[in-house]
Amino acid sequence: GGSLPMHVDKFFEAIGIKVQNGYGLTETSPVVAARRPFCNVLGTVGHPIKHTEIKIVDIETGEVLPDGSKGIVKIKGLPVMKGYYKNPSATNKALDLEGWFNTGDIGWIAPHHATGPSRKCGGMLVLEGRAKDTIVLTTGENVEPAELEEAASRSSLIDQIMVIGQDRRRLGAIIVPNNDEVVAAAKRKSSLDGNNGLAKDTVMSLLHAELKTWDGWLLIPDWPYSCCRRTIYD
Numbered sequence: 001g002g003s004l005p006m007h008v009d010k011f012f013e014a015i016g017i018k019v020q021n022g023y024g025l026t027e028t029s030p031v032v033a034a035r036r037p038f039c040n041v042l043g044t045v046g047h048p049i050k051h052t053e054i055k056i057v058d059i060e061t062g063e064v065l066p067d068g069s070k071g072i073v074k075i076k077g078l079p080v081m082k083g084y085y086k087n088p089s090a091t092n093k094a095l096d097l098e099g100w101f102n103t104g105d106i107g108w109i110a111p112h113h114a115t116g117p118s119r120k121c122g123g124m125l126v127l128e129g130r131a132k133d134t135i136v137l138t139t140g141e142n143v144e145p146a147e148l149e150e151a152a153s154r155s156s157l158i159d160q161i162m163v164i165g166q167d168r169r170r171l172g173a174i175i176v177p178n179n180d181e182v183v184a185a186a187k188r189k190s191s192l193d194g195n196n197g198l199a200k201d202t203v204m205s206l207l208h209a210e211l212k213t214w215d216g217w218l219l220i221p222d223w224p225y226s227c228c229r230r231t232i233y234d
Helices: 006-014 088-094 145-152 179-188 200-212
Strands: 022-024 031-034 052-057 071-077 101-109 125-130 158-164 172-177
Touching: 031 052, 052 101, 088 101, 145 158, 145 172, 172 179, 172 200, 179 200
Parallel strands: none
Antiparallel strands: 022 031, 052 071, 071 101, 101 125, 158 172
8 A cells, every 4th residue: 555644643643543554565575664562653664574674775876875864765685576577677677786676765764872762763764755756546556657647748738737646545637738729628618708718617627528538547537636827717
């Protein structure tokens, strides 16, 4: 599934239900870190499990970063796969020569402290999102937004589009409409108001109908979307 939102984590703590969050991927069998009952820190996914190492590297240089620094999460150990079946190219992209697996996730490792309430937090992993464009929905489905954006950009009604939805139940989109084309489409449907302008609801309706006409755009039915404000409905 998707990541555990902080407000959900806090909610369960507030009502007295202990949640032990964990983290991993299909390629890591799948757990690599988890919160323990004796050290259950909100906002983290806990310490690495036995025989598993986690490090954080710089996105650009690949240099190993010190604890507390944000970067790409890499994993090494017994849970990590040997490679993708009959796909050496994908394997070489995911695994380096030393066996470190690139998760594609952004995170940081909590620094160690000798004293204070945070002394047990040292070494815990905190996740903060994805490094690449892949959107992970709360249903666990992975979506490549670039493919949807490229398809949507073929529409004459859409000038720009950005697909969103990380850690949400379904996809959404922020759309900048093509003024002239939307006005022309509204005229064909006699949707212009008395001032020869377009109401926001009309623009939304036109774009929604347009999205529905393109098979393959909607991986999840009835995705929500919003329009950027432009002169088209001023």
